[in-house]
Amino acid sequence: MWFKNLIFYRYTESTDYTQDQLETAFAEHLFTPCKSQELSRYGWVPPHSALDQQTIFSSGGGFLITAQKEEKMLPANVIKRLLNERVSQIESEQARKVYRKEKLQLKDEIVIDLLPRAFSKFQQTSALLLPREGLIVVDSANHKRAEELLNLLRNSLGTLPIILPDVHQSPAVVMSEWLRQTKTAIGFTPKDECEMKDPTDEGGTIRVKGDDLHSDEMIAHLDTGKQVVKLALEWDETLSFMLQDDLSIKRVKLSDELSETLNQESSEDPLVRLDSDTARLALECQRLYPQLMDAFGGEVQR
Incomplete structure (x- = not known):
């Protein structure tokens, strides 16, 4: 298993933890599937299918971790079509104009109605923690996905003093x-x-x-x-x-x-x-x- 992308982060404070400490910290933030009325879920999963329930893999002085995100797929064009139909129906039956605030409320109702039937998209992001070197390496093609994993790590550990590296020359x-x-x-x-x-x-x-x-x-x-x-x-x-x-x-x-x-x-x-x-x-x-x-x-x- 090799990373396709590398985003480096540098610890700003000395950090030392064991695999057991990480497993304990991750236990309250494990991935669970979306409930019927939820748009998304995010949590820790085993970094390899052969690891069963183990969420930390230790090797070479590093800790391999993986987070998984589930998002319900609700096509914007479907929501827009149903919203237009509902607005047209109200304006026709009640002979009145539907304004922005009511449209937003109607849109929320449509999303709630569609969620139980929506398909799910799953996405995993992995990272390698190298505490002795003061580094975290995230396998992500963009910083937004990397920050999602780091925020989950921060919530799990309670703190995460890291920064993106800066250099003297452009x-x-x-x-x-x-x-x-x-x-x-x-x-x-x-x-x-x-x-x-x-x-x-x-x-x-x-x-x-x-x-x-x-x-x-x-x-x-x-x-x-x-x-x-x-x-x-x-x-x-x-x-x-x-x-x-x-x-x-x-x-x-x-x-x-x-x-x-x-x-x-x-x-x-x-x-x-x-x-x-x-x-x-x-x-x-x-x-x-x-x-x-x-x-x-x-x-x-x-």
Whole structure:
């Protein structure tokens, strides 16, 4: 089990807890399905189907956790159609105008009527807690989903002193210079994909894939003021990914060598494989994070 995305968070205080402490803290916030009149539910689930009721998996000095969200699917166009029908009926039968406040009340009634028949959408988000390194790594493509998991973690633990990391040099400026100078930080190698954006509100966006990122055409875009906000990179011949200017990482892929190593270590026992994958994920995150910070002038200490 490998993360497809990486959003790093830094603890602002020293934190130390055991698996048993986490299991106890999570017990009051386990996922349970939506009741008939509920729109959504969110809670902890086992990070692997083979773990039964265990909500924490410990390996490599890290704790793997997973939250699950259930949302009832109520199409907006269906609600709108039923609302229009009900408004038309009232206005026709009672010869009066239905105003906004009453429409909102009618809409709530329609939602309540539809909820018992609505389909559910389930979505899981995982994270790796690395308390000894002072890090939390969330597997999410956007910060909103990551914050949902972190809020649940905060409610479970009672406190969660974390921040997003900050660096001394602008990632967009530095990544732009990597293309201009054909020289990057040690360990990082640009691939053939990037996104450039003009920092002004009126500026446009250019997406490039499969072309030479160091060509005269690319440099010309940089000369007009555009900056690299997303850049495909290979790191240490271990991982490839898309790095964004907010330091979040998407589309993580393992190198052939690392994939082969993990396959050699694999077992038919799913928990043995999970242990191997989680330990290696923890190791690579511990190595990647400081190098990522150093590439942009070092982490701002707060």
